[in-house]
Amino acid sequence: MAVRPAPGEVGLAILFALVGVVWIVGALGMPFWEGFAPQSGFLPFVYGIMLAALSAAVMLGLFRAENTAADLQPVGKPLLVLAALTLAVVGVQAAGFGIAIFLMMAFLFAVVERLPVIRSLIVSGLTTAVLIGVFRAWLGVPLPAGPFGI
Amino acid sequence: MGSFFELMNGFASALTPTHLAMCFAGVALGQIVGVLPGIGPSAAIALLLPLTYGSSPTAAIIMFAGIYYGAQYGGTLTSVLISVPGEASTVMTSIDGHQMALQGRGGVALGIAAIGSFIAGTLGTLGLMLLAPPLARGALAFGPPEYFALVVLGLTALAAVGSSLSKGLATGVLGLVLGTIGIDPQTGVSRFDFGFVWLLDGIEFIVLTVALFGVGEVLATCTMGTVRPVVEVKGMLPTREDWRASRMPILRGSFIGFVVGVLPATGATIASFVAYIVEKKLARDPSRFGHGAIEGVAGPEASNNAAAAGAMVPMLALGVPGSGTTAVILGALIMFGLRPGPEMFEKNSELVWAVIASMYIGNVLLLLMNLPLAGLFAKLLKVPYH
Numbered sequence: 001m002a003v004r005p006a007p008g009e010v011g012l013a014i015l016f017a018l019v020g021v022v023w024i025v026g027a028l029g030m031p032f033w034e035g036f037a038p039q040s041g042f043l044p045f046v047y048g049i050m051l052a053a054l055s056a057a058v059m060l061g062l063f064r065a066e067n068t069a070a071d072l073q074p075v076g077k078p079l080l081v082l083a084a085l086t087l088a089v090v091g092v093q094a095a096g097f098g099i100a101i102f103l104m105m106a107f108l109f110a111v112v113e114r115l116p117v118i119r120s121l122i123v124s125g126l127t128t129a130v131l132i133g134v135f136r137a138w139l140g141v142p143l144p145a146g147p148f149g150i
Numbered sequence: 151m152g153s154f155f156e157l158m159n160g161f162a163s164a165l166t167p168t169h170l171a172m173c174f175a176g177v178a179l180g181q182i183v184g185v186l187p188g189i190g191p192s193a194a195i196a197l198l199l200p201l202t203y204g205s206s207p208t209a210a211i212i213m214f215a216g217i218y219y220g221a222q223y224g225g226t227l228t229s230v231l232i233s234v235p236g237e238a239s240t241v242m243t244s245i246d247g248h249q250m251a252l253q254g255r256g257g258v259a260l261g262i263a264a265i266g267s268f269i270a271g272t273l274g275t276l277g278l279m280l281l282a283p284p285l286a287r288g289a290l291a292f293g294p295p296e297y298f299a300l301v302v303l304g305l306t307a308l309a310a311v312g313s314s315l316s317k318g319l320a321t322g323v324l325g326l327v328l329g330t331i332g333i334d335p336q337t338g339v340s341r342f343d344f345g346f347v348w349l350l351d352g353i354e355f356i357v358l359t360v361a362l363f364g365v366g367e368v369l370a371t372c373t374m375g376t377v378r379p380v381v382e383v384k385g386m387l388p389t390r391e392d393w394r395a396s397r398m399p400i401l402r403g404s405f406i407g408f409v410v411g412v413l414p415a416t417g418a419t420i421a422s423f424v425a426y427i428v429e430k431k432l433a434r435d436p437s438r439f440g441h442g443a444i445e446g447v448a449g450p451e452a453s454n455n456a457a458a459a460g461a462m463v464p465m466l467a468l469g470v471p472g473s474g475t476t477a478v479i480l481g482a483l484i485m486f487g488l489r490p491g492p493e494m495f496e497k498n499s500e501l502v503w504a505v506i507a508s509m510y511i512g513n514v515l516l517l518l519m520n521l522p523l524a525g526l527f528a529k530l531l532k533v534p535y536h
Contacts, residue, residue, distance in 0.1 A: 013320075016320055016324060019324065019327060020327070022342075023327055023330070023342070026341070026342055030339060030341065031337070031339070039337055039339075040334040040336070040337045040339035040341055043326075043330060044327070044330045044341060044342070047323055047326045047327045047330065048327065050323045050326075051320065051323045051324060051327055054316055054319050054320035054323055055320055057316040057320075058314070058316045058317055058320055061314060061316055061317075077372050078369040078370070078372055081368065081369055081372055082365075082369060085365065134201065135200075141200075
């Protein structure tokens, strides 16, 4: 039975096309060609057109191909994982690396994977400690420390 | 003869305690990565990249190569025991391998896979050693038009990745688009920095690699997977009859895998598919395939290991990735400040030959690990994968 294409695939094709359009518009504000040589706007303009055209081709393919129900996969869990990761990355500067990563992992274990809360907190704490030990203490990476110094 | 001395120098470097330890760590990690569905060698290498900051490039690349070919061995275990391929390249193994396991011949399937993988891995490394240096010497004569053609080849090869031509090309062009972020090296004009100072240098390769291969793979696989019973592993060594039926599929698989692996953007998965199809076509009784034919295990297993070695040929000789994982290793070379391509055989010959020598050593280590320790590895499958 033919069904509609996966919304995620359509959304991604639209996003790619939008990036192409942004590049075309941005390139139009840059010098394009001078004498015998292309300038900084030339390649972004060409790439933008190619990306927009290929995204349109992908979209066309999505609606022309027969998508069976088996092709569609649940997106709830990946979206939760992606949201947790995004929040952790955004919050690293404000909360500090240790706090942001600990909260992200605790959320993934306790809420997404539905593991026991105490076990989730212990595993998250230990993993965060190892990450801080390796990157900050051993490799000397200046990770954001936040108000609590971790 | 020059290559022989270079290889001996490579062995001298690969057999130093540090490099030997990195080789062992790489193949052991590769085994684990291969066993666990949901994380592949490209993701594992991408996630380990930051940890190798500051270490010697030779040691790091030896470990990454070990993860790559080690994963081909490890993926077999889950394919045979629970019919869940740990790696895409072991999908074909699961068809007949799991049937053999259900018939109580899981140990034989794993044994012939390990022996076939060892033979193919060794032959593939031999092929890499013989083919890569002349290819690199030829490529040294390249001028701007040839390099341009090489880049176009690499980009168009993207179209062969995945199931859709337009999707492959679109993602390739997206890479080009992202490459224009930051200061234009020719004119000094800042492009698409959106007011962020940290975008003036462009987007770091390592950031993209970790995001695409590490996070991407985790997101893609977190909806899949179920817990299944583990089949017991007994008797690893194949009988004389099994060996007779498997030796030609192993040799054919080695050849097919190496040739397919050398072609850019193909890799071990396609190699194993081709090897399985060839074995089925050549079989006197093709109806046995799908019901526990040992040739259906030996051929694909040999081919995916030979392909891992073959994929290193364009990477080392031309700077063009032969597979997704070699693309990440290529990124690692760039991260270490090296310039992948034909000049590597001249400017970084110690690294290149140490990696090639380590692949011989790694294959021996993997054989020694796989035959007696398969039962132990099988216990990893008890880790729940939701």
